[in-house]
Amino acid sequence: MRVLIIGGGGFLGQKIARALAASGRLNGAPITHVALADLAAPAPVEAPFGVSAHAADIGDAAQARALFEASPDVVFHLAAVVSGQAEAEFDLGMRVNVDGTRNVFEAARALGTSPVVVFTSSCAVYGGEIPEAIEDWTQVNPQTSYGAQKAIGELLCTDYSRKGFIDGRAPRLPTVTIRPGRPNAAASSFMSSIFREPLQGEEAVCPVEEDYALWYASPRATVANLIACAEVDAAALGENRAFALPGRVGTIGEMIEAMRRVAGDDPVRRIRFEPDETIRAIVSGWRPHINPRKALMLGLTADASFEDNVRYFLEDDVRREPA
Amino acid sequence: MRVLIIGGGGFLGQKIARALAASGRLNGAPITHVALADLAAPAPVEAPFGVSAHAADIGDAAQARALFEASPDVVFHLAAVVSGQAEAEFDLGMRVNVDGTRNVFEAARALGTSPVVVFTSSCAVYGGEIPEAIEDWTQVNPQTSYGAQKAIGELLCTDYSRKGFIDGRAPRLPTVTIRPGRPNAAASSFMSSIFREPLQGEEAVCPVEEDYALWYASPRATVANLIACAEVDAAALGENRAFALPGRVGTIGEMIEAMRRVAGDDPVRRIRFEPDETIRAIVSGWRPHINPRKALMLGLTADASFEDNVRYFLEDDVRREPA
Numbered sequence: 001m002r003v004l005i006i007g008g009g010g011f012l013g014q015k016i017a018r019a020l021a022a023s024g025r026l027n028g029a030p031i032t033h034v035a036l037a038d039l040a041a042p043a044p045v046e047a048p049f050g051v052s053a054h055a056a057d058i059g060d061a062a063q064a065r066a067l068f069e070a071s072p073d074v075v076f077h078l079a080a081v082v083s084g085q086a087e088a089e090f091d092l093g094m095r096v097n098v099d100g101t102r103n104v105f106e107a108a109r110a111l112g113t114s115p116v117v118v119f120t121s122s123c124a125v126y127g128g129e130i131p132e133a134i135e136d137w138t139q140v141n142p143q144t145s146y147g148a149q150k151a152i153g154e155l156l157c158t159d160y161s162r163k164g165f166i167d168g169r170a171p172r173l174p175t176v177t178i179r180p181g182r183p184n185a186a187a188s189s190f191m192s193s194i195f196r197e198p199l200q201g202e203e204a205v206c207p208v209e210e211d212y213a214l215w216y217a218s219p220r221a222t223v224a225n226l227i228a229c230a231e232v233d234a235a236a237l238g239e240n241r242a243f244a245l246p247g248r249v250g251t252i253g254e255m256i257e258a259m260r261r262v263a264g265d266d267p268v269r270r271i272r273f274e275p276d277e278t279i280r281a282i283v284s285g286w287r288p289h290i291n292p293r294k295a296l297m298l299g300l301t302a303d304a305s306f307e308d309n310v311r312y313f314l315e316d317d318v319r320r321e322p323a
Numbered sequence: 324m325r326v327l328i329i330g331g332g333g334f335l336g337q338k339i340a341r342a343l344a345a346s347g348r349l350n351g352a353p354i355t356h357v358a359l360a361d362l363a364a365p366a367p368v369e370a371p372f373g374v375s376a377h378a379a380d381i382g383d384a385a386q387a388r389a390l391f392e393a394s395p396d397v398v399f400h401l402a403a404v405v406s407g408q409a410e411a412e413f414d415l416g417m418r419v420n421v422d423g424t425r426n427v428f429e430a431a432r433a434l435g436t437s438p439v440v441v442f443t444s445s446c447a448v449y450g451g452e453i454p455e456a457i458e459d460w461t462q463v464n465p466q467t468s469y470g471a472q473k474a475i476g477e478l479l480c481t482d483y484s485r486k487g488f489i490d491g492r493a494p495r496l497p498t499v500t501i502r503p504g505r506p507n508a509a510a511s512s513f514m515s516s517i518f519r520e521p522l523q524g525e526e527a528v529c530p531v532e533e534d535y536a537l538w539y540a541s542p543r544a545t546v547a548n549l550i551a552c553a554e555v556d557a558a559a560l561g562e563n564r565a566f567a568l569p570g571r572v573g574t575i576g577e578m579i580e581a582m583r584r585v586a587g588d589d590p591v592r593r594i595r596f597e598p599d600e601t602i603r604a605i606v607s608g609w610r611p612h613i614n615p616r617k618a619l620m621l622g623l624t625a626d627a628s629f630e631d632n633v634r635y636f637l638e639d640d641v642r643r644e645p646a
Contacts (some may be wrong), residue, residue: 090486128461128562139460141481141563149481152475158464159471163413239451240464295599 001029002070006058006104007078008036011181012120012157014045015223015316016076021047022204027116027231037067038079058100061107067109074230075117082186083282085145097149097236105156109165110220117157118229121242123215125151127285132310134290136243143285144187154242161234161241169229169237171295174247176218177255178309180317183236187282191216194252194285195259195310198267202316207276210253213288216307217247217302225300232298244304258306263314324352325393328383330401331359331429334503335443337368338546338639341398348433349397350439350554355389360390361402381423384430391430397553400427406447406605409469420472428479431490440480441552444495444565446538450475450608457613459566466608467510477565477586484557484564492552492560494618496539498609500578501632503640514539517575517634518582521590522642530599533576536611540570540625541632542562544637548623555621561645567615569625581629588639 003020004011017034024031033050036042036188041053056063058079079100080086086093101119108115125248126134142148150172157168178199179192185268190207191214197204237243250258260268292300303309326343337573338356347354356373359365364376379386381402401407402423409416424442431432431438449457450466465471473495480491501514501522513530514537520527540548560566573581583591615623626632 056359137464139563141460142478143485143562145482145486148478149477154472155465155471155478159468163468192583239466240462285497 001031001074001256002028002072002082002095003031003034004037004067004070004072005034005076005077005078006037006067007065007076007080008040008053008177010078011179011219012222012226013038013042013078015219016226017037017045017047017051019223019227020047021049021204026227027253031071034071035067035070037087039061041110041170058103059095061103064103065107065110071111071113072115074117075104076226076230077101077117078117080120083144083146083148084187084189084279085185087150087187088203091093091147093145093149097146100280101153102156102316105160105166105168114164114167116167116169116230118226119153119157119168119170120226121154121170122147123174123290124286125172125174126287126290128256130287132289133242134287136240136292136294144282156240167234168185168231170242171225171229172244172321173222174215174243174245176219176222177216178313178317179219182311187279190279191296194271195255195267196313198270199259199263199310201270201311203270203272206252206271207279208252208283209273209275211251212283213249213251214286215247215249215290216289216310217245221246221301221303221311226293228298228300236298238294243294244290245247246292246295246300247290248302248306249288250306257308259310262307262310324350324354325395326354326357326397326399327390327393327395328358328399328401329355329360329390330399330403331363331376332361332363333401334542335499335549336361336365336399336401336483336628339528339549340368340374342370342546342550344372347371349550356391356393356498358390358395362579372600381426382418383402383544383551387423387426388433390579391434393515394434394436395438398431398441399549399553400424400440400442403468403473405445406467406469407510407512407602408508409472410467410510411458413468415417416468416472420469424476425479425516428483428489428491432483437487437490439490439492439553441549442476442480442493443549444493446495446613448477448495448501448566448612449613452534453569453610455612457567457578458462459563459617467605475489477621481564486578490557492555493565494548494552495565497538497568499545500539500540501636501640511604517594517644518578518590519636521593522534522582522586522633522636524593526593526595528595528597529575530597530602531575531606533568533579534566534574534594535606536572536574536614537609538570538572539609539632540568541635543635544569546625548618561617567613568619569618569623571625571626571629572611573629574604578629580617582633585630585633597612604627
């Protein structure tokens, strides 16, 4: 069982690699090799199997093909230009999120083995004129270029799978919070930083009101669900490879109160509210009320509470001083 | 008012050009020029304004750009690899239906004038696991490569419009019947030929059962609706530029009986039923029960009965011997 993680330098790619290293197996078979690829060669991960690191720009078809030379059985394709950047730099978003994804699917197709490809889509595909409660059969109607580009990836994923070129799965990720690391160009970046920075003694700015509601999942639940996506039976996926992952709906205010219950008043005092219209314009097009029926039927799961998300962050991601 | 019709050699492109020639105006302004483009330079059309014919392969970005040198105000983009061929020749379908459409949108964007672009999508975007009655907010879930490629064009059309690059409109065409001309590689080709050929004394083969139901519109209604699509206010289109055009639902059996009422028993006797599994596999994924709410609110219209479709064909398309 050989695994390729494209976007392997990001926090999800690294966490998936560490989870695979911990279990040593995927879909019932021992893992023999994990290749981590990103624009810059990713940090290696300690593992009981071989791990290689590769620098590649998937927007270039030849570089995407080169990643597949070792003939992976399972591919996690996480690489993307994130929402804020795709909105500001339209052509770059098209090149990486559309052309890059197509290059990845084409490289997988060229193997002739129909490998499993888990393509991370996003709940940013929802928006605009759709009913409030989103079902698996609700129109995707993205109101951002990032969402449109992810929706195009979903269509390709389903059609390449229907044709037998790949065995694709396109889970739509909730906003993943609390994400470790530093703020990035995702419009959703604040949805982690307003918890992550205060929990570590730093100030953070919240650009939306307390009543802004989001559909979210912890990194721990997301990694478990993405690995499960690689393991579910293709037949159970039916006629559409794209589906919403389980998550929770909560307002910023409710999530802040959850952090208070776990970590006390001090972190909460470090959050400053400063409205930002550019960010609000993007995230207000996203939709929090999602009924992830297919994902639940596949056995995928959500977090139990945002308190858990806070605890997971403290356990998994906060660097402790050596005792 | 300068108009460009890409796919101007096809029956819809020719009929749109003739309708524009008859009215001399589009969206309240006098037409000064119509350019007809297709793989081979289309037949010219008699008109009170200049008409030019151009050969271009839109799969080639430079050739697509060349079509926009005269800076059209309104573009009808009808060119496509049809359903049966896109299923048999996947890469050709991707090249023309995805890359070609993107090349057209990019060429329109490069003008800097945000021209109106009417992109003909298709009800083939619907399929799979969706409710029986299709609303404007029902998930597109294509079960053919043609449908997937059209759905990708829709997403691009909406996002390019949201960004102000073009003023796009992506009506989803019902099956257009009775289409003039000869059978083609569309899986829906029989939905015209079982009427067109018998009405002209020839035999025709029906590859599906009499109870197969389709969502259809006449060429006359379709041309009127496409021209209206170029004229509707952008604001009325809301947050999704793709929407189903009005049509009628009917079974093959009901449509044959309508032909009998208009043209007698003889044409009906010329239809032979011979099941074809390849065609059935494609068209059984299409969905006939569509509620085209947005299109009706925009003032677009459906035929009154299939009898009308038969009469329109006899009036508009059957070559009469000179008296």
